[in-house]
Amino acid sequence: MDRELLNFIVCSVCESPLIYKEDVLVCEKCGKTIKIEDGIPVFSEDDFDPETSEKFGFSWSKFPDIYKKEKEDFLNWIYPVKENFFKEKIVLDAGCGNGLHAKMSSEFGAKVVFGIDLSKAVKEAKRNVADRKNVHILQGNIYSLPFLPETFDYVYSIGVIQHLPYREKAIKELYKRVKKGGALSLWVYGYEGTFWVRVLIEPIRKFLRIFSPKIIYVLSFLPAVGFWITNKFFYFLCKISNKLCKIFPLSEYFSYMSNFPFKYQFNTVFDQLVAPRSYFFKKEELEKIFEGLKFKNVVITSRNGMSWRVFANGKDE
Ligand SMILES: C[S@@+](CC[C@H](N)C(=O)[O-])C[C@H]1O[C@@H](n2cnc3c(N)ncnc32)[C@H](O)[C@@H]1O
Structure with missing residues (x-):
């Protein structure tokens, strides 16, 4: 020391x-x-x-x-x-x-x-x-x-x-x-802008709390792949048409996340799901x-x- x-x-x-x-x-x-x-x-x-x-x-x-x-x-x-x-x-x-x-x-x-x-x-x-x-x-x-x-x-x-x-x-x-x-x-x-996260992801996170982090890690892989595909989709959509992009909630976020490697995106999904408690300000x-x-x-x-x-x-x- x-x-x-x-x-x-x-x-x-x-x-x-x-x-x-x-x-x-x-x-x-x-x-x-x-x-x-x-x-x-x-x-x-x-x-x-x-x-x-x-x-x-x-x-x-x-x-x-x-x-x-x-x-x-x-x-x-x-x-x-x-x-x-x-x-x-x-x-x-x-x-x-x-x-x-x-x-x-x-x-x-x-x-x-x-x-x-x-x-x-x-x-x-x-x-x-x-x-x-x-x-x-x-x-x-x-x-x-x-x-x-x-x-x-x-x-x-x-x-x-x-x-x-x-x-x-x-x-x-x-x-x-x-x-x-x-x-x-x-x-x-x-809290603002996260309606879908609070409605769809939060119940899953609460349910997963009973599992060890190792199991949550394994279970996070497939959603991470889904997240990666969604991010890529919104990246291209937002490039093609800004107007169309703005119609979808969270498109700004998905598009930003597509800039990062898969591992980073996997970490984002796992981090969201492994947290014992989360609060939306x-x-x-x-x-x-x-x-x-x-x-x-x-x-x-x-x-x-x-x-x-x-x-x-x-x-x-
Ligand atoms: C989502 S991570 C963020 C880590 C880092 N700031 C970053 O941006 O990558 C939350 C971190 O907060 C730490 N943490 C949770 N409760 C804490 C507490 N009461 N005191 C200190 N650290 C805490 C966790 O161990 C974890 O590493």
């Missing part, structure tokens, strides 16, 4: 400094011990949301290199943030999955990047960021982040909040870690949550007509 970490992380229970002692971290004040597994400090308790941890952990073990070449896609999730926004910033990727977005943040010029995730995905993440010395991976829980308030210039969380039981609390925990003048980005499922709900936070600017934009990206900056200014 890189000792530089100790300049940033604190006890997730009492926010006191940690000391390194015989291969574990110990809180100076409350005595909490944090084990270190494969060089990764593990802050999350084993019994916290084991289903989410197991299912997403399995997912990333199957798709460890997804996003490898997808810089434009990363910037699309966090729109309107551009590459140069990262320069010299201290950044947190909350729910970092396979760590490749954290790696890109470092490549974009961030000073230090932390990626934290509840699941064993952190092992893939650690491997993926091995060549970036300023990226640190932790296993932990968004509700009890091991960082002092106002640690980060920029915090982002992509595709995480919608899978949590206490979503507003999680957003407030992220907000708390943003420095004065800093920024927060979220990408979440949208209405725009006004996000507006209300962010009204209660002190940001100078809040921009909420639609992504492909079916999800929301929030970019809030100028905290407490």
Whole structure:
């Protein structure tokens, strides 16, 4: 474990400094011990949301290199943030999955990047960021982040909040870690534009919950092939006639997805089906949550007509 970490992380229970002692971290004040597994400090308790941890952990073990070449896609999730926004910033990727977005943040010029995730995905993440010395991976829980308030210039969380039981609390925990003048980005499922997903896919996802992630993975293959064909169909339809394309719901989304390799599309289907819980945010709900936070600017934009990206900056200014 890189000792530089100790300049940033604190006890997730009492926010006191940690000391390194015989291969574990110990809180100076409350005595909490944090084990270190494969060089990764593990802050999350084993019994916290084991289903989410197991299912997403399995997912990333199957798709460890997804996003490898997808810089434009990363910037699309966090729109309107551009590459140069990262320069010299201290950044947190909350729910970092396979760590490749954290790696890109470092490549974009961030000073230090932390990626934290509840699941064993952190092992893939650690491997993926091995060549970036300023990226640190932790296993932990968004509700009890091991960082002092106002640690980060920029915090982002992509595709995480919608899978949590206490979503507003999680957003407030992220907000708390943003420095004065800093920024927060979220990408979440949208309620608007997802009628068919909620009516057709959600019951299937709920039913599949009884199965192990391995079985859900196998069952996802055929729908993924169907998804791939649909995406290709809409890609060509939208090329031939923009008018015709606009008649169909989700055509913008299908057409966008057709740009990615099959593996990426398979991951999208599997990710949707393996999640133990999913929530679809209405725009006004996000507006209300962010009204209660002190940001100078809040921009909420639609992504492909079916999800929301929030970019809030100028905290407490
Ligand atoms: C859909 S994935 C998104 C991962 C990554 N942000 C990306 O864009 O690829 C959701 C991630 O959130 C993580 N997660 C779920 N609940 C969490 C929690 N309470 N604290 C931290 N991470 C959590 C999961 O383990 C999973 O890796």
